[in-house]
């Protein structure tokens with residue numbers, strides 16, 4: 057195995073005043089291996105999104121950051137958008153309601169690939185095709201509200217990978233979607249990552265979803281990384297009580313989940 | 322409530338507004354004590370310059386009336402009109418909004434069209450027309466200004482009533498057998514109050530400005546001193562004694578600014594926001 | 599295009615009952631005035647005999663019942679007949695048509711100034727919420743927002759007309775200058791600088807503040823985080839993503855403020871002696887001219903409806919979600 061893409065060492069992120077400091081991440085050590093798919097699992101509030109934002113350098117200014125993130129797999133410090141693509145949970149909110157899909161998918165390419173707007177638009181067209189948006193030509197001139205939740209997430213993915221980043225971080229990309237659409241999005245991400253040889257960090261609170269396609273798994277609980285390792289090992293021989301608890305809770309896969317959000321048209 | 326007051330006192334806007342208004346209120350309250358006579362009476366030589374006569378610290382206007390007395394008594398008029406207008410507008414708006422929201426159907430529809438009608442007529446023109454019909458006196462002016470100000474609270478209260486109406490506790494109050502009017506008074510109105518209070522600052526400020534404008538046009542109550550009429554008076558000698566127009570205008574700016582600042586501070590404090598830094 | 603048409607039609611239809619309420623309300627309010635148009639007319643003549651009074655009353659239809667007169671009035675309105683001005687002894691409609699353009703220029707210019715400069719400064723303030731620039735602009739705009747327009751007008755005259763002599767003190771154009779064409783336009787524009795500023799500055803402050811609040815709100819939206827995550831240039835995020843969204847409520851405000859601005863023009867036109875619609879209202883009140891005042895109020899209501907119609911169309915053009923039936927959040 058080659059050098060990891062990113063090395064997280066002793067990373068802590070905290071908020072609040074000195075006398076009342078609350079940790080969103082505490083003392084995390086984690087490697088992100090190049091070309092592999094890492095699933096980050098943990099319940100809500102365990103610090104998963106904070107990890108994603110820390111990797112992309114998008115933490116808010118009031119966050120206090122200790123420790124370090126090294127990028128031995130990159131020749132230069134990563135640039136959000138160009139080296140790291142991000143996909144967020146709420147596909148409705150990620151897209152600007154008053155700008156066309158074409159503009160929003162193309163703008164990343166204009167910024168990082170040095171394309172002019174015309175070239176970027178045809179680049180966007182290809183991307184929309186790749187994420188399987190029906191009638192991509194028409195979609196270029198359409199607005200977010202004209203698409204379903206699942207389609208919007210596909211569009212957001214297209215926008216996120218417009219500048220061909222080597223690392224894609226998907227922060228609960230399917231949690232707001234219904235189950236059938238969830239599976240489609242996961243399959244799409246899997247395809248894209250495989251095709252382009254991207255590294256994927258897939259954040260979810262759903263261990264069943266992660267177990268399907270992750271190479272590695274990292275489990276977070278209350279701001280701490282409690283277990284990490286190859287997926288197979290973590291799933292079959294969990295060492296931490298919390299991981300065992302998560303696995304036990306998910307044994308019955310047919311149990312309807314509560315998190316299914318808005319129905320997808 | 323204490324928390325709100327505490328947050329208010331920590332926001333620079335809130336403190337500044339509070340201080341300005343306390344100062345103006347003090348002026349208004351002290352006016353009859355410091356200047357017991359009628360401020361419209363001629364007391365000295367016309368156009369006495371300020372700071373020349375210790376008895377008339379701010380000098381006199383074109384007719385020889387005491388400017389300092391006018392200024393203090395003018396604060397009285399402005400604050401009175403602002404507060405009274407807000408009171409009338411809020412009461413009327415709350416009444417109409419509650420009735421429309423609770424009644425629904427045709428009553429709601431009709432009332433809201435009336436609200437629309439009042440909103441498309443410029444409030445200042447309405448006040449002009451009303452004053453011209455009934456003759457200028459302070460109560461009439463207050464009513465005239467309220468005529469253009471009650472629609473905001475009415476809309477707000479109605480929306481609030483509609484949203485609260487369907488919530489659990491109103492439903493349960495209905496089950497208990499409370500009369501709709503009782504529900505309105507005890508459950509709905511107190512909940513609708515915070516956003517209405519935020520609107521109050523705007524109404525008070527607008528009322529102060531509209532009263533000043535009416536007085537400036539010579540349509541104010543001729544029997545009381547107002548800053549607007551002082552500005553209009555001073556305008557005749559704008560080139561030679563500009564302070565006669567400028568100083569009362571500063572009083573207006575201070576009042577309106579104080580109201581806005583306090584309103585802003587209050588809104589922030591009620592929303593639980595600390596002063597943004 | 600079809601969407602805008604449907605929208606327009608719906609707006610117009612729903613304004614009819616509202617306008618009717620305005621007409622009836624205004625008519626009744628001014629009916630309640632002590633004395634009628636004939637009294638006012640006679641006052642201006644210095645008296646008249648009983649025969650003349652009865653004759654005049656009949657010619658104005660004042661001998662009829664209230665309801666009948668209201669019906670007559672509405673009927674006349676439908677024929678674009680706004681009645682007869684007692685004070686000017688001319689048709690109300692002619693007077694309004696003569697005075698309205700001046701006011702529309704004044705309001706249009708004030709709106710343009712307020713909207714462009716206000717949103718621009720609002721973007722400057724909102725680009726970095728909480729920064730020194732933001733706080734300074736916020737306090738400055740609040741102070742400006744508290745300034746009465748007529749007083750601001752006087753101060754502007756004092757500074758820029760009396761002391762510096764850069765602009766004229768009053769009027770809409772140089773009297774009997776014989777200027778034509780572009781020279782005349784320039785002359786009018788030169789005369790309008792101070793009144794437009796006096797009327798527009800308050801709204802400039804308002805738009806600045808709205809833009810600033812709207813941007814602060816937009817910064818918290820997910821799509822801004824997504825834009826930052828894609829590494830877009832700060833300039834593009836501020837202008838295209840944040841400001842573009844914050845602009846929408848400003849457009850709505852444009853319509854909501856139309857009535858207030860029309861009211862504001864009354865005082866500003868009086869300060870600067872501009873023979874406009876607002877000053878006409880003042881003159882109608884001074885001359886106890888009820889038909890004229892009624893006409894003015896009705897026309898201003900129509901004007902406000904038209905402005906709101908235009909604003910709706912502009913909004914529909916700016917917000918792709920309008921009228922698509924799928925508009926959420």
Ligand SMILES: Nc1ncnc2c1ncn2[C@@H]1O[C@H](COP(=O)(O)OP(=O)(O)O)[C@@H](O)[C@H]1O
Nearest residue numbers: 071079080099100101102103104105106107116
């Ligand atoms: N900007 C912030 N300010 C204060 N606390 C925050 C902020 N962002 C996140 N947190 C806190 O950090 C913790 C971890 O949050 P997050 O990383 O979003 O968890 P997850 O994504 O696993 O649900 C939570 O307790 C959250 O309240």
Ligand SMILES: [Mg+2]
Nearest residue numbers: 104105227228
């Ligand atoms: Mg999260």
